[in-house]
Amino acid sequence: MAKLSFTLEHTDPGSKARAGTIITDHGQIETPIFMPVGTVGSVKGVHMQELKQDIGAEIILGNTYHLYLRPGTEVLEDAGGLHRFNGWDKPILTDSGGYQVYSLAHRRKIKEEGVTFQSHIDGSKHFFSPERAMDIQRSIGGDIIMAFDECPPYPCDYRYAKDSMEMTHRWLQRCVDHFDTTPDKYGYTQNLFPIVQGSTYEDLRRTSAETIASFDRPGNAIGGLSVGEKSDDMYRITELCCDILPTDKPRYLMGVGTPVNLLECIALGVDMFDCVLPTRNARHGLLYTRNGQMNIKNLKWKNDHSPIDVDGPCPTSRFHTKAYLRHLIHSGELLGGQLASIHNLAFFLWLVKQAREHIQVGDFARWKDKMVPKLQQRL
RNA sequence: GGGGGUGCGCCGCAGUUGGAGAGGCGGGCUGGACUGUAAAUCCAGUGCUUCGGCUGAAUAGGUUCGAAUCCUAUCACCCCCA
Numbered sequence: 001m002a003k004l005s006f007t008l009e010h011t012d013p014g015s016k017a018r019a020g021t022i023i024t025d026h027g028q029i030e031t032p033i034f035m036p037v038g039t040v041g042s043v044k045g046v047h048m049q050e051l052k053q054d055i056g057a058e059i060i061l062g063n064t065y066h067l068y069l070r071p072g073t074e075v076l077e078d079a080g081g082l083h084r085f086n087g088w089d090k091p092i093l094t095d096s097g098g099y100q101v102y103s104l105a106h107r108r109k110i111k112e113e114g115v116t117f118q119s120h121i122d123g124s125k126h127f128f129s130p131e132r133a134m135d136i137q138r139s140i141g142g143d144i145i146m147a148f149d150e151c152p153p154y155p156c157d158y159r160y161a162k163d164s165m166e167m168t169h170r171w172l173q174r175c176v177d178h179f180d181t182t183p184d185k186y187g188y189t190q191n192l193f194p195i196v197q198g199s200t201y202e203d204l205r206r207t208s209a210e211t212i213a214s215f216d217r218p219g220n221a222i223g224g225l226s227v228g229e230k231s232d233d234m235y236r237i238t239e240l241c242c243d244i245l246p247t248d249k250p251r252y253l254m255g256v257g258t259p260v261n262l263l264e265c266i267a268l269g270v271d272m273f274d275c276v277l278p279t280r281n282a283r284h285g286l287l288y289t290r291n292g293q294m295n296i297k298n299l300k301w302k303n304d305h306s307p308i309d310v311d312g313p314c315p316t317s318r319f320h321t322k323a324y325l326r327h328l329i330h331s332g333e334l335l336g337g338q339l340a341s342i343h344n345l346a347f348f349l350w351l352v353k354q355a356r357e358h359i360q361v362g363d364f365a366r367w368k369d370k371m372v373p374k375l376q377q378r379l
Numbered sequence: 380g381g382g383g384g385u386g387c388g389c390c391g392c393a394g395u396u397g398g399a400g401a402g403g404c405g406g407g408c409u410g411g412a413c414u415g416u417a418a419a420u421c422c423a424g425u426g427c428u429u430c431g432g433c434u435g436a437a438u439a440g441g442u443u444c445g446a447a448u449c450c451u452a453u454c455a456c457c458c459c460c461a
Contacts, residue, residue, distance in 0.1 A: 014420070039416050061415075099415045108415080120417040151415075195415090234414095240391095256413035261414075277417045283419045284412085329419090337419050377418040 004191040004218040014365025016269040024143040026091045027186035031271040034348045039063040041086045045341040055345045065097035073139035081186045082139030094142035096133045102151035130174035147175045149195045155226040161199035195223040209244035221252040242269035282340035292377025314346035
């Protein structure tokens with residue numbers, strides 16, 4: 001059982017895109033990769049066989065805050081960790097709860113020591129510190145676990161962004177100290193990734209990326225983006241961070257993004273992504289395809305009895321029709337959200353795999369420039 | 380056949396004791412939003428319009444300064460009795 005390793009295999013001549021392989025104790029991950037989000041230990045509407053077969057997922061996410069509230073660490077420890085609990089035997093990454101500092105802003109209080117959350121389920125109060133976040137993630141048993149950070153809101157004034165970033169750095173030191181002095185619980189190696197913050201301020205991001213890199217962990221993450229800023233800001237900050245973060249470790253851009261975001265950020269040197277868009281938007285009827293996105297609820301699909309994606313990567317989408325999926329989602333049928341989620345995730349995984357192949361061949365930049373306008377179409 | 384009741388906008392429900400309302404809630408429908416999941420959620424629109432207004436409370440009359448509200452007839456539906 002060994003620490004996570006990353007092998008950089010190809011770099012694209014026309015961009016900063018990279019292809020590599022991450023090896024964990026639960027198997028390997030070919031990058032660039034998209035990681036489906038399974039907040040409470042379940043990728044909403046999708047079961048594990050579908051994730052593996054139709055979708056080709058290599059790693060999924062879980063969330064510390066949500067899993068801590070339900071089912072709780074006692075159950076997860078009793079099960080032998082999240083992999084045993086939910087039946088996913090490939091790699092798992094857990095987010096630390098740092099995003100909930102942002103998304104549950106009205107239900108939490110931040111102090112230097114940590115954050116007090118009021119549960120969105122029953123209103124009870126819970127204290128998360130860097131040490132607690134490490135302990136809980138140890139209990140959940142993710143192969144990759146995230147440092148406890150503050151994801152600041154956008155827009156965010158300079159003073160707040162700087163103070164927040166500095167606290168995130170102090171919290172990182174506490175995470176590392178605690179993580180390094182606690183054992184792996186389930187016989188395989190867990191790996192802690194730190195997170196760059198600094199909002200959209202270049203000097204803060206530079207400082208943060210340098211600080212994060214200096215901790216020399218097996219991988220590094222960029223957080224605090226895709227919180228409402230313009231795409232150009234997202235790309236500008238992502239590029240700046242990638243240029244500083246070491247080349248011999250995977251770079252994870254947290255919470256991103258749309259298909260176009262993925263390609264643009266791969267071009268800047270990002271290796272790992274996660275986002276709720278493919279599953280959440282699927283449940284809301286928005287489908288992503290290589291020819292653009294479509295709202296399957298729209299009237300124009302009512303009598304379209306052609307496959308959802310006739311020559312796409314997803315068997316489910318080659319079999320079921322647009323009119324049927326429209327009917328299911330209109331009717332509030334669970335199957336509608338399931339089919340759409342499988343479709344979108346299969347597409348996202350296909351897209352990053354295509355990106356990888358084009359990086360390997362060396363024509364990624366050209367391919368990306370051809371793909372982006374197509375992906376931006378509305379069907 | 381007799382008696383009683385109820386009729387409004389795509390649908391349902393509420394409400395309206397002569398000073399109306401292009402109105403409430405829910406649903407449907409039509410769009411939109413969603414980025415480390417408080418999200419199978421949320422927002423908007425849903426008579427016509429030249430954006431000033433116009434038409435409208437089953438239908439047709441009537442009373443009244445004024446009617447969705449009162450009266451008459453007709454129609455539809457519901458209930459009770461034969």
